[in-house]
Amino acid sequence: MGRVISVLVPLGIIAFVGVGGVIALSAVKPAPEKAEEARAGLNVFAEPIRRGDLTLVVESQGEVKPRREIIVAPQISGRISYVSPDFIDGGFINRGQLLVRVEAADYELAVVRAQSSVASAEQALAREEAEAELARQDIQDLGITDASPLARREPQLAEARAALESAKAQLKDAQLALDRTAVYAPFAGRVRERNVDIGQVVAVGQSLGQIFANDVVEVAMPLKDAEMGRLGLPLAFSASANNPGPDVTFRATVGGIEREWHGQVVRTAAAVNSQTRQINVIAELQDPYGAGADGDAPMAPGLFVNATIQGETIEDVLIAPRGALRGDDRLFVGLPEEGKLSIRQVDLIYSDPDGAYVSSGVEAGELAITSPIQAPFDGMSITVMQRMEDGTIKIHEPKPTDDASTSDEPAALVSNTGEGVAQ
Template structure:
């Protein structure tokens, strides 16, 4: 028995020492401090809203067309005996210039025949006038006062006068036909194409070619109802001396070089296009081959151009980044000192890739949040970091223990959004 006790006693003493040491260590261990910092909110980037004036513009495209373009055609039959050297594709023509002349011999003969008819009618009228005068003298010598018009030869005299008028009309018609053997240009311009040549027999209305005036060209620009309002055009607009249309800048590449021309909206179309539901605004450019050209390069018909229409000018709007606009009319505003999210409804006047312009709902200097936020709600706790125009990042929400967030601060200072809690 004593031997067993001697064996067990050391084990018990050793176990007691281990347990006592563990209890002593636990008793002497310092208690951890409790953190009083509130849960940290979501870190978001924001940019300051700023006051801006807005000059609205509308972009459109269209094809250049001449304001006046006609098909050159004769009014009579005949064989072409002359073609102007300017009456070629691309030729310049002047108002009143003879483009084509038809053979005139037949029409000159017709004038001779008509002149002969006039002479015969004049001789007949003279004879009837003399006979009527003799008949009146005979009646007076016989003392007859009441006679019929036939006895006084009044119907015969009227017929002779009518015959003379008819003969003169035939002469005028023959002269007119002779004049029409020369086909002239009704305006100054250019020849688009020619479809007849020397020696060809043509008839009335047959196309000899196409010409267009170079004083004005126009471009039809299809606009939506919203775009009409942006440029301030009513549905039925026509430019007048008191009401000028919006300015238009046309651009296109010609011979590999960018070109620019300045025109003006002259009118809008009379009706809405039933297929596209758009309204055409007709822009005009005066003297495209002269003063309206770009360093001698004209805005020629057939050219496809881009157009930028000057719109309304609005002062005193507030601009926020385009990425700050949520949906149609909401902006998230970050209250930096309080670290809270404020969801605002705004009146958006216009937005593009650069920003959204609002008339109400945001004040200049407020921080518009540009970071994506899921399940956002009003009053949500956030950490606002302002991005300055030069790219610098500034922490706008104060922190209780900055040493615990050193990794986030390093990421913000480097401009790395992946290093910030999103």
């Protein structure tokens, strides 16, 4: 028994000291600080809504084509005796410039023969007029009052006059054929292709080449009905001095450089395309190789260009960031003082990559949310953050609702890296 007591007593002392130590440490342990409860709310970025003017634009595209382009063809046949050195692919030509000449010897002989025929007809007419005058005198001297037209030689005189007119017509025809041995350019422009050379025999209507005028080029741009309405263009539009068409900016890459030209809408096509249900709007650029060129880059036929058509200007509209538009008629607006989300129905006028333009539903200065939000609802708790012009991020802290809290702390500013932003 004494041996058991000698073992239990030390164990009891150790247990007492251990329990007493735990109690003592618990008594002197400082109370844990109560952490401030983090405010629930989704962090979202927002941008302010502003007022401004809206210029409606329509994007389209099309191929550049010359307004006038023809196939050069002779009106007579023969052997080519001359070809202008400018009548080559890519050559510049002037109005009235000789392009091609056909050998004229045969046609010169035809003119001589026709002149001879005219002289013979004139001599025959003169002789017939003299004989008709003699016949008239004879009838008068004989006192005949009922002489026939044949006796008065009236049919013979008419025949001689007709023969002279026919000979003169043949002379004109021969002279016209001789004139047509030379083919002239009807306008100033450029040569697209040449299909003839000296010594070649050509027939009437055979293609000698193709040329186009370089004073004006056109671009046909397909537009939808809604786009026509945005531009304020009727289906049967034709520009005039009192009713000019919208301005158009053409863009294309030429020589690895983005080029830009400025033209104007001049008319619409005559009919709607039955397959696409679109209508072509035709824009023109004056002097594409001169004043209308972008530096040394003309808007040459064959280029495929993108076009921006300027529509009407609507003044004093509300402009929100394009990323804030949800669907066609909703904007998410952050209420920074309340820390809440407000879903607004708006009247959308137009939207493009630069913004969403609305007429009502929001106010200038309100913050439109651009961040994506899953399962949004009106009154949802959020923390609105705004990126400032200097790259910093402004966190809009909501005003406290507890009356005991009277401190009015300013919104926090953090760096562009987002450090210090509550997640």
